[in-house]
Amino acid sequence: MPVESHSGTARAPRAPRTDAQRNRDRVLEVAAEVIAEQGTQASLRDIARRAGVGLGTLYRHFANREALLEALLHRRFTHLAERADALAATAPPERALAEWLYEFTLGAGAYQGLPAALMATLNDPQSPLHADCLTMRQAGGRLLGAAQDSGVIRPDVAPIDLFALANALSWIADQAPTLAERQEHLFRLMMDGLRPRSDRD
Template identity: 55%
Template sequence: MDSPVPQPGRTARSDARRNREHLLEVAGEVLAEQGTQASLREIARRAGVGLGTLYRHFPNREALLDALLRQRFDELTALAETLADTHEPRTALVEWLRTFLAGSTTYRGLVTDMIATIDDESSALHASCAAMRAATSELLTRAQRSGEIRGDVDHLDVIALVSAVGWIVEQSPRLVDRSDHLYALIMDALNTSRREP
């Protein structure tokens, strides 16, 4: 019995898919070591592909970051929906923002890259970050309607404050152990009355 002859298009697509997945895996490793400003040439070198191959898959640094983070952002957006369905409004917001803070410090420089996309709709990261902002807005609105979170803040205020903690920790490793305390201070400031975050 003859075995099927591989279709040239299928082989090329399979190779391209494998290259893309391998590039993402290596990029995750390099960014974990060097931060979001790591050399794309270094990522391609470690992946064993040419720089042109990297650029065929990811036309710029933001596109690479977006692809690398999209799954994580999708998981965080789904978590926001789950928290909204299963937790009291304030608790859902607190847990969501704590998880958002942890995720925003995955790679050195990520907080800065995420904040930069707020007003830049042409950024490859904009759509993914917009979904995160929308999830924050929904949870914040619910917590405000419950009367437990101040009504004079919006989702961009909250994201900026929480991102500031991520940026501070990124700039001073000495403060890593203080991140929970800094986060608690922010949540305390957002409460309509003083209580433990």
């Protein structure tokens, strides 16, 4: 929104100072490393220390933990939404859905604690993660609808069911690393369950 100057003329909002942008980028870079190591409940103080900034600087850029996660995940969610559209245009409905779901499942397990954080956004429109997550889920829902219209996925599956099942697979690997090697097998079992019964007999 334009800002009015003392002379009464409108001027564009000031761009972030170079050093402020550098600090923000550095915090995000370090946060990705620390959260990958420690999970979504990683210490913000530790992130600030390792980024070489004060905790106040971190909070000036990211008001809370969810705002920091939103910034980290925005690119991932945007990619998944765009990926769904690309698959819809180039692959048969069932393959498009399966490839997208598999990519989502792997991504949801990128950080320890992320599957739980994603589920928490479902009923919290105020969460900074909610809007990006909703856009991503809607893109997956379109793939689901196309697969159902083609008859390869059972009609009683709702988009929220799909999200919950895929997220549950990520949660299993998150909570029980010894089962991570079974993730592909579990994914195939999930896909089998999504098909109409006649296709599974």
